[in-house]
Amino acid sequence: MRTLIFSDVHGNIEALNAVLKFTKKHKIDRYVCLGDLVGYGASPNETIQKIQGLKPLVVIRGNHDKAVTDIEAVETFNPVAAAAIAWTKSHITKKNLEFLESLPRGPLTVENDFVICHGAPFDEDFYIFGEFDADEAFDYMKLPLGFFGHTHFPVIYTKRDEGVECQFLAGPINLLKFEKGLSYLINPGSVGQPRDRNPRAAFAIYDHDLRQVRFHRVEYEVAEAQKKIRAAGLPAALADRLTHGL
Ligand code: ZN
Numbered sequence: 001m002r003t004l005i006f007s008d009v010h011g012n013i014e015a016l017n018a019v020l021k022f023t024k025k026h027k028i029d030r031y032v033c034l035g036d037l038v039g040y041g042a043s044p045n046e047t048i049q050k051i052q053g054l055k056p057l058v059v060i061r062g063n064h065d066k067a068v069t070d071i072e073a074v075e076t077f078n079p080v081a082a083a084a085i086a087w088t089k090s091h092i093t094k095k096n097l098e099f100l101e102s103l104p105r106g107p108l109t110v111e112n113d114f115v116i117c118h119g120a121p122f123d124e125d126f127y128i129f130g131e132f133d134a135d136e137a138f139d140y141m142k143l144p145l146g147f148f149g150h151t152h153f154p155v156i157y158t159k160r161d162e163g164v165e166c167q168f169l170a171g172p173i174n175l176l177k178f179e180k181g182l183s184y185l186i187n188p189g190s191v192g193q194p195r196d197r198n199p200r201a202a203f204a205i206y207d208h209d210l211r212q213v214r215f216h217r218v219e220y221e222v223a224e225a226q227k228k229i230r231a232a233g234l235p236a237a238l239a240d241r242l243t244h245g246l
Pocket of ligand 1: 008010036062064150151152
């Protein structure tokens, strides 16, 4: 059983298409999306429809999905993010808006195999940014394996007797093999707006039978995504940052 774990696509259809093209060769049995389908990027409708078409699919909402559906006020958003939410609201179709509204809040347990959340298991909007945050998150985990998004940084937190260990992921491919008795909290990184100075789309493939997670990066048509952002009248910074993965 192989599961594609992906997060924070943020309306970047070029990046999502590149990920799905890559995973075609990898026999994916299940798709799991950790939220933030929209916001920032210029292709919210295409992104939602593409994700909806993945089967079988488990998907939870992110803070940008909530903001577009008015469940959460955008007061906590910076001006650039808020402008992108306003733009998305005025361009999303009714059907796609209803889909976003229907998304469940995390944490969610997937087939008694692992836990997923957007931010943290105790608060969907919380950013896990270090060992202390992760340690608290482990307390709320009902299973030894969890996946989260929201920070846009691919990272592995491992709970050991001595404490929590943090491992940032760099390089084209990285592999985590589970050790018996340990717990893991994993961020696959962001598909549509990586922030770890690597512009390539980030995602992970979890192999249940091999007890491992493989982390991937793929190149995509950054220029095309940028062109659409600029043509849409979205803040230019949202296009520029994609060049550098910031
Ligand atoms: Zn996000």
